Amino acid sequence: MTSAGKRIVIPPRVTIPIGPQHPALKEPGMFKLTVEGEHIVDAVVNIGYNHRSIEKIGENNTHLQNLYLASRICGICSATHNGNYAQAVEFAAEAEIPERAKFIRTLIWELDRIHSHILWLGVAFHEVGFDTAFMLSWRDREIVMDMLENISGNRIHHDMSTIGGVRRNISDVQKEQMLRGFDKLEERMAFYRDVAIHEKTFWNRVDGVGMLEAPIAKKTSAVGPTGRGSGLKVDVRFNDPTQAYIPMMDTGDFEMILSDRGDVAGRAVVRVIETIEAINMSRWLLNNMPDGPIRERVRPRIQPNEVLARHEAPRGELIHYLVTNGTNKPDRWKVRAPTYNNWTSMAHCLRGDYLADAPIILAAIDPCYSCTDRVVIVDGNDETMRLVSLDNLRIESNKWHKEHPRRE
Amino acid sequence: MARLGKIQPELMKNVRSKQATVRYPFVKAGINVPEGLRARWDYKMPERCTGCKICERVCPAEAIEMIKCRPEDFQTKTGFRPICHLDRCVICGQCVESCPRGVLTLTDSFEMAFLSRDDMIVY
Numbered sequence: 001m002t003s004a005g006k007r008i009v010i011p012p013r014v015t016i017p018i019g020p021q022h023p024a025l026k027e028p029g030m031f032k033l034t035v036e037g038e039h040i041v042d043a044v045v046n047i048g049y050n051h052r053s054i055e056k057i058g059e060n061n062t063h064l065q066n067l068y069l070a071s072r073i074c075g076i077c078s079a080t081h082n083g084n085y086a087q088a089v090e091f092a093a094e095a096e097i098p099e100r101a102k103f104i105r106t107l108i109w110e111l112d113r114i115h116s117h118i119l120w121l122g123v124a125f126h127e128v129g130f131d132t133a134f135m136l137s138w139r140d141r142e143i144v145m146d147m148l149e150n151i152s153g154n155r156i157h158h159d160m161s162t163i164g165g166v167r168r169n170i171s172d173v174q175k176e177q178m179l180r181g182f183d184k185l186e187e188r189m190a191f192y193r194d195v196a197i198h199e200k201t202f203w204n205r206v207d208g209v210g211m212l213e214a215p216i217a218k219k220t221s222a223v224g225p226t227g228r229g230s231g232l233k234v235d236v237r238f239n240d241p242t243q244a245y246i247p248m249m250d251t252g253d254f255e256m257i258l259s260d261r262g263d264v265a266g267r268a269v270v271r272v273i274e275t276i277e278a279i280n281m282s283r284w285l286l287n288n289m290p291d292g293p294i295r296e297r298v299r300p301r302i303q304p305n306e307v308l309a310r311h312e313a314p315r316g317e318l319i320h321y322l323v324t325n326g327t328n329k330p331d332r333w334k335v336r337a338p339t340y341n342n343w344t345s346m347a348h349c350l351r352g353d354y355l356a357d358a359p360i361i362l363a364a365i366d367p368c369y370s371c372t373d374r375v376v377i378v379d380g381n382d383e384t385m386r387l388v389s390l391d392n393l394r395i396e397s398n399k400w401h402k403e404h405p406r407r408e
Numbered sequence: 409m410a411r412l413g414k415i416q417p418e419l420m421k422n423v424r425s426k427q428a429t430v431r432y433p434f435v436k437a438g439i440n441v442p443e444g445l446r447a448r449w450d451y452k453m454p455e456r457c458t459g460c461k462i463c464e465r466v467c468p469a470e471a472i473e474m475i476k477c478r479p480e481d482f483q484t485k486t487g488f489r490p491i492c493h494l495d496r497c498v499i500c501g502q503c504v505e506s507c508p509r510g511v512l513t514l515t516d517s518f519e520m521a522f523l524s525r526d527d528m529i530v531y
């Protein structure tokens with residue numbers, strides 16, 4: 001008979017379902033975490049609760065209508081989807097837009113990045129139980145939200161880009177207001193950088209948590225701050241610049257923010273410093289904005305073409321793939337949102353960590369489910385719901401297209 | 409010796425500072441309503457409308473419907489006028505931009521909660 005002190009107790013393996021309501025961001029995503037005691041030994045990520053068939057709706061809309069539909073793919077990064085779709089249509093039409101329009105579009109993208117990163121920072125503070133900093137950072141986020149509302153007329157759905165340019169101009173008064181706002185915002189962001197790095201309430205919860213080593217990040221094709229937090233040089237703004245990023249990168253004043261830590265702390269530091277860099281970029285854009293028209297007329301019928309538009313959204317590389325067919329509607333429109341890429345790295349990050357750290361690890365990729373989700377079919381008549389595999393979906397879609405041939 | 413963290417001095421400063429939020433439904437002063445806010449749709453200049461249906465065609469949310477002019481309305485050239493279903497409207501402002509005669513506008517009245525869908529039709 002062994003004594004109680006010497007007995008080795010192997011805790012049973014228990015699978016804990018978390019979700020479909022996400023513990024971090026109140027969005028639908030399901031995680032099955034297998035735990036041994038407090039340690040996570042395995043994680044299965046399951047998504048697909050919120051399919052909205054936006055691409056299919058888009059195929060029946062005109063390009064102009066799709067701009068607003070694209071904007072509503074995601075609430076937080078609406079300007080990136082809206083601008084990137086406009087950019088894709090312009091590539092397809094081989095139209096050149098005025099210089100000032102390029103600068104304003106890029107400015108909106110950078111403002112969007114600032115507010116998205118501050119939002120994430122607040123959520124991260126909240127996830128580790130540091131609600132004071134969460135409240136303060138969201139209060140200061142209002143500065144950039146007010147700027148966006150001031151120039152676009154809406155807080156969330158800015159809808160600034162249109163095919164051939166932008167919809168509103170920036171006046172000199174607005175420029176002065178924004179420059180003053182940037183000074184205040186920069187001061188506040190320097191404070192939050194210090195809070196994130198030096199305040200132990202936050203740092204001790206994220207230091208060494210959710211490790212994602214560079215080779216694995218590369219293998220799982222992590223993008224955006226998730227990849228850059230592991231030391232991967234992935235940033236479309238620097239690697240493949242478009243719009244006003246081209247003259248901006250030519251100055252050489254800006255650099256890609258990288259961290260080789262690979263944990264949640266690395267991703268947090270990348271995001272905070274990137275916000276300060278985005279403020280500097282916005283200031284450069286405002287100060288160097290050329291005069292001139294803001295819009296070029298593009299014919300609504302877009303010539304047959306196949307294009308891929310890339311853009312660095314706040315969460316990573318966003319891709320809009322567009323096939324046009326000579327009419328004013330797209331033949332095929334495919335959106336690959338950055339969260340979809342970062343999913344695969346999530347299971348690796350969770351393994352080996354504590355269960356209590358799961359919310360902050362899940363929040364660390366800044367997930368945005370609605371951009372990501374795929375297919376569930378809900379039948380309104382008999383109120384049934386079923387998940388559909390890719391193969392079955394393909395068979396059904398082939399059948400549908402056979403029954404509904406496209407009008408030439 | 410225990411030192412103050414980064415956040416404590418900020419907290420002390422905030423004790424005496426002004427409230428950051430507005431008690432909105434009770435107090436309306438202090439709400440930031442910028443010039444050019446996109447909010448409730450309005451049929452501003454009916455006398456200029458020709459009933460050309462461009463606004464209905466460009467609307468991405470199918471919120472604008474063309475109805476036959478009622479007796480009390482201004483009679484347009486084609487006999488049709490737009491109405492807006494606010495429950496479907498996404499307030500993008502494309503109708504305002506596409507209207508060749510500047511008939512439509514988005515006002516800055518942002519309070520758009522109603523008890524029934526019938527109240528949400530803007531004539």
